[in-house]
Amino acid sequence: MRKIVIAGNWKMFKTQAESQEFLQGFLPTLQETPEEREVVLCVPFTDLSALSMNLHGSLVQLGAQNVHWEESGAYTGEISGPMLTEIGVRYVIVGHSERRQYFGETDTTVNLRLKAAQKYGLTPILCVGETKQQRDAGETELLIMTQLEKDLVDVDQTNLVIAYEPIWAIGTGDTCETKEANRVIGLIRSQLTNPHVPIQYGGSVKPNNIDEIMAQPEIDGALVGGASLEAAGFARIVNYKVI
Numbered sequence: 753m754r755k756i757v758i759a760g761n762w763k764m765f766k767t768q769a770e771s772q773e774f775l776q777g778f779l780p781t782l783q784e785t786p787e788e789r790e791v792v793l794c795v796p797f798t799d800l801s802a803l804s805m806n807l808h809g810s811l812v813q814l815g816a817q818n819v820h821w822e823e824s825g826a827y828t829g830e831i832s833g834p835m836l837t838e839i840g841v842r843y844v845i846v847g848h849s850e851r852r853q854y855f856g857e858t859d860t861t862v863n864l865r866l867k868a869a870q871k872y873g874l875t876p877i878l879c880v881g882e883t884k885q886q887r888d889a890g891e892t893e894l895l896i897m898t899q900l901e902k903d904l905v906d907v908d909q910t911n912l913v914i915a916y917e918p919i920w921a922i923g924t925g926d927t928c929e930t931k932e933a934n935r936v937i938g939l940i941r942s943q944l945t946n947p948h949v950p951i952q953y954g955g956s957v958k959p960n961n962i963d964e965i966m967a968q969p970e971i972d973g974a975l976v977g978g979a980s981l982e983a984a985g986f987a988r989i990v991n992y993k994v995i
């Protein structure tokens with residue numbers, strides 16, 4: 753059976769004070785969360801230490817938004833796997849489209865980061881997905897297959913989560929039609945050597961569409977941006993109803 757993983761990606765939002773306020777509203781709602789649902793908060797680096805202490809013993813796992821491939825070194829602005837695991841981080845997002853678009857992330861560096869994450873005991877959440885232009889040009893399948901082929905070279909598929917995030921659906925309110933997301937995720941699964949890799953959908957996931965998204969047979973969770981910033985809304989997503 754595949755694990756369900758619901759992850760919030762806070763991107764560059766929330767100071768430490770704001771993150772504590774969030775937890776006060778969010779954690780009490782988790783008592784009834786079914787155990788097979790893994791809940792992850794991928795937060796800014798400055799929030800990790802304090803959250804690690806506050807999440808200890810809770811049902812929520814801590815995630816980062818980037819990891820470098822070296823253990824240490826002269827890499828200004830980067831962070832290493834041991835630095836993250838030391839403070840209790842379990843997951844890390846790798847290859848998010850915003851890293852690829854704004855910070856020069858390539859399939860080569862994504863592959864290096866994936867392998868480093870696993871080497872140092874983290875579970876990477878690999879993001880793949882097409883732009884609107886690529887979708888309109890009928891290139892979705894080719895683009896995703898190419899990303900998977902390059903990103904997953906020598907990557908251990910027993911410690912991996914993949915997120916399908918159509919870029920045109922991120923932060924736009926323009927959710928991918930659920931059956932289409934299910935189709936693409938099925939395609940992704942067909943390219944993997946391990947059929948048990950959890951594959952999430954990401955892109956304008958909200959409290960009012962999570963139930964339908966999670967009803968799709970190929971979808972094993974969600975990577976949630978904007979809607980993970982508000983405690984009650986994210987709690988509704990995490991506690992989605994099985995329909």
Ligand SMILES: O=C[C@H](O)COP(=O)(O)O
Nearest residue numbers: 761922923955956977978
């Ligand atoms: O990592 C999360 C995705 O970029 C989705 O963001 P969004 O839920 O705000 O569309």
